[in-house]
Amino acid sequence: MAAGTPGAVAGRSPVRVVETLRLALYGVAVTVGAIAFLALFVVIMGAVLARYFDFASGSVMQALPRMLFPWLVCAGFGVAGLSGQHIAMEALTQRVPVPLQRWLAVISSALLLTLYLFLLWQVLRVLQVVGGMNYPLLGISQGWGYGALLMGLGLMLLGATLEGIRVFCTPPTSAEKGSVVPFVHQEESTS
Numbered sequence: 001m002a003a004g005t006p007g008a009v010a011g012r013s014p015v016r017v018v019e020t021l022r023l024a025l026y027g028v029a030v031t032v033g034a035i036a037f038l039a040l041f042v043v044i045m046g047a048v049l050a051r052y053f054d055f056a057s058g059s060v061m062q063a064l065p066r067m068l069f070p071w072l073v074c075a076g077f078g079v080a081g082l083s084g085q086h087i088a089m090e091a092l093t094q095r096v097p098v099p100l101q102r103w104l105a106v107i108s109s110a111l112l113l114t115l116y117l118f119l120l121w122q123v124l125r126v127l128q129v130v131g132g133m134n135y136p137l138l139g140i141s142q143g144w145g146y147g148a149l150l151m152g153l154g155l156m157l158l159g160a161t162l163e164g165i166r167v168f169c170t171p172p173t174s175a176e177k178g179s180v181v182p183f184v185h186q187e188e189s190t191s
Helices: 014-052 058-082 090-095 098-130 143-169 174-178
Strands: none
Touching (some): 014 058, 014 143, 058 143, 090 098, 098 143
16 A cells, blocks of 8 residues: 555555554563463472472462462453454354444444443552552562553553454455345345
């Protein structure tokens, strides 16, 4: 697509820009999840060894997984949201005619945006309360876990936004263009 054509962003279609952003955010989510997984593995193995050899560091080793696990789970939220495997309405979508499936996907994305924005707002309100509280053994803010929730919901919000933009900017297929009145049963003529 030429740079001067409508819908082009620096010579790229909006769908390509959306997919590039989605892949970049997906990489961030996978990286955070991998780091959290590796850290959890090291901490849990360290706790097992500490118990086995009767070291006194067991209490700190038990507190660390409580801080790391939300990051692993919320990175999974982000991966699911960015790969389209989050809240899906497949049963409803398959029963709707092809021309309406596109609009149902846009409406679904808008509803998900509303839900994720509401949840993000609630997490921010909780962070105001727990942000000043610290884990007694570690001295780290309890807001750490809620930060993971902010990341996960933020990635899901961005995933729903990008999906809505992708669906809206993708040109209609020939099946979508061919059906003008989707619910009306048309009789075949025998002439």
